[in-house]
Amino acid sequence: MSDENEVMSTEDRLIYMANQIARNVAALGEAEAVAMTADHIRAFWDPAMKQRIALLAAARPGALSPIAAAAVGRVVAL
């Protein structure tokens, strides 16, 4: 994080949120972490957010961590 004033865009925030979930469950090991991240997004994100993160995963490869990307892939199949 730089010291500059920053307000995340909605898209950046969605990516940040998905990665943050993945990071917080990563200690469970990859398989369980992917499942938990996917379950979490499924249970708590509204449909438009789910759709948008899926589009972002396709449009910005590398923006999502491997766990988050795998989880998003499970939640929404484009």
Add this chain to the structure above:
Amino acid sequence: MSYTRETDHGTPPAISTGRSVTLTIDGDTVTMPEGTSIMRAASLTGCSIPKLCATDNVESFGSCRLCLVEVEGRNGYPASCTTPIAEGMVVRTQSERLKQLRRGVMELYISDHPLDCLTCPANGDCELQEQAGAVGLRDVRYGYDGATNMGQAKDRSNPYFDFDPSKCIVCSRCVRACDEVQGTFALTIEGRGFDSRVSPSQGRDFLSSECVSCGACVQACPTATLTEKKVVEIGTPDRAVVTTCAYCGVGCTFRAEMRGEELVRMVPWKDGKANHGHSCVKGRFAWGYAQHRDRILKPMIRASVDEPWREVSWEEAIAHTASEFRRIQAKYGTRSIGGITSSRCTNEETFLVQKLIRQGFGNNNVDTCARVCHSPTGYGLKTTFGTSAGTQDFDSVMQADVILVIGANPTDGHPVFASRMKKRLRQGAKLIVIDPRRIDLVKSPHVEASHHLPLRPGTNVAMLTALAHVIVTEKLYDEAFIRDRCDWDEFAEWADFVSEPQRSPEAVEPLTGVKATEVRAAARLYATGGNGAIYYGLGVTEHSQGSSTVMAIANLAMATGNIGREGVGVNPLRGQNNVQGACDMGSFPHEFSGYRHVSDDAVRGQFEQAWGVTLDAEPGLRIPNMLDAATDGTFKGIFIQGEDILQSDPNTHHVAAGLAAMECVVVQDLFLNETANYAHVFLPGSTFLEKDGTFTNAERRIQRVRRVMAPLNGHADWQIVQLVAQAMGLGWSYAHPSEIMDEIAALTPTFAGVHYDRLDAEGSLQWPANDAAPDGTPTMHIGGFVRGRGKFVVTDYVPTDEKTGPRFPLLLTTGRILSQYNVGAQTRRTANAAWHPEDRLEIHPNDAENRGISDGDWVSLKSRAGETSLRALITERVAPGVVYTTFHHPDTQANVITTDYSDWATNCPEYKVTAVQVMRSNGPSDWQRDYAEQARHSRRIAPLEAAE
């Protein structure tokens, strides 16, 4: 209820030994619990022994000598308040000799007391007057020419009560109430003999003393020495109605004592199971906002926030609201609108708001202010234990042997519970405090923490895991409990994780800043010190790892077997009066009432059948998601009941941008709050004094709120929501909130046994209250967890992304103060401003000196999100590198500074960690001046056109 004073049995109930004693009082044979005083035993049998220094909320003292009795076979005349009953005892409370003695005592008291009863504010409500009558005093033989204490100056410094020492009989009830009930020890008796005087903080006036203005002394005073100013102004009450406080999550019950439609005073109800007759300065005194001139009493609308408000009829306001929401949905889609329920409103009102959104709006875009406080509690406790609730009742603390307080400041945030906790600590329970600040509990009169772990903000998970490391590696865990009640494999996985060397106290000391030896000692004490009870607050939840921290706490409690009985448990201290209830009522976008997910077909089917519509099976938007969607142009309308998101939510600039992007913002509130600056419709709300309903406190206790006066705005809040629903075509026809509760009970298994007749009969019920627990559930998870087996969850420490650096080298953490409440909308409009007229920035002397800052200087406080200015308070309560402020005043807008980082699981904002810089400044910032001007402009109300 007409006015009668609550019965005072003179001394508290005996501590139960399980044994009884049979004796004779005035010829009647009675059986009472062992340890009961003669005075109380007599009172319970209907025999009132004269008394002055005795009252049943403090221990007996035996000073006034008015309660003397005769006991057969004993010499002299023992004081009935200090003499316990004994088997076979024969007591006489009336005799010629006793009459003579009591009259002599009373004569001495009256000889030094003004005889101005007719003009005294306590006339008719004075125990001295009453007892003089009871003992038949007709004359004072000593005359009034000698030295007296009459004519002493009154102390009127406290904004709520007067102290008139000339009327004091030095019974010490006020001193003892301050010591025993409140636990502040602010009062003392100064001098000896004739010169004895009640003295706040040894010779100070009340306002400048250590007195916290809880009013326990006023309630205890048997004369007009300590009298509420409102009683002086209005007179004594003529009726009383029991209701529940609308401030914090303790949920104190009060007798609202009225004279006609005018509230005279709030007196804590002795039968209140949350507060047992005690209160704080807010609940007892700070209700003047209800009649404040700033209250808006007429609905208003405007086409644009640049226009002044226009007062309209209720019919026009409601019709406009409904048509705007329907217009927006027609244009932008079903999910383009939503709403926010309020933790300040009743269960019935929050249930109706979420029903309006689910049934009427056709989506799940409902959220609540718990999003920004205890949403991680919901996630964490549901995951580990199976339901989102504290495990204990408040009384449980009296059985605790070790109390661990983390991220909470109960003496400021939950003062009535804190008094109870301090009482237990004075009895010998041990205390561990985990908090960056040296909060009052760390060291205050007769209370001192065994361990204070002043961790660096943002390192809660590392700290709790270090505690777990000690408990596991030193084999201090309760294997029998874990094997019996939890999943052993999950425990083993968790135990392996916390045992790794990098999670030891020594390894994390550089992160937390707390000495490893102190962490180890605290862990050993919690695990081995007997009943261990954990109490936590927003210092746990308002972090990027808030949910992980809640689960780490639950792990500790399960590992040590501190769950499922009295004296232990995991206890979230809820901030607002009905945070628990608002969450219970289905205010979150992913679940119905009773914490059941919207995707559950069976549950959703029940609601669909009851409400006659098809409901959305997908979760809705949380508050921050709504604001994001608004700035993106897809979320266009919001209904906000009793919540000021512009002041209370993080990153004010982002909240303002979201609100400004909407086409219809409807605010229902008492005042034109900061959010209303961006509103198009304002629906005036009603206070807790003006409506019926229920609140649920932090111990899951459902209590009645009772209307004591008519709503000044014309409608109770539940009626307003019903009007909106009806205008949107929903066929609601509730005649009374009890009917709403009946619907809640029918649709919510944990509330199945909750009905108004039962609440009125029992005083309160703690959910679950249903067929399985007809009398409610004071302690949860007895014999088994709600989810079956307790779940240990691995909680890895993930540092926040909010980092200090060269430009922002300090960490800001925020909180609240005793006299003010949240955004201050209520308390700022009371005399509580005397204690806290502005937000101050607490800064350590070293950090202040490095910046050339003196106490009281204006300083700028700047983060990556924004900048504001306020005055500095130099104090060692904060550690070097940490600064602290409150968020009670919109002039400061502390949330201009806070960022939009949030909890990974719930999006609860990370209020407690913001990297900032502090510099001297000349006064309010440009932004503050601009904001004040914008707010003034936005609050204009167009003058009514003259009738022709």
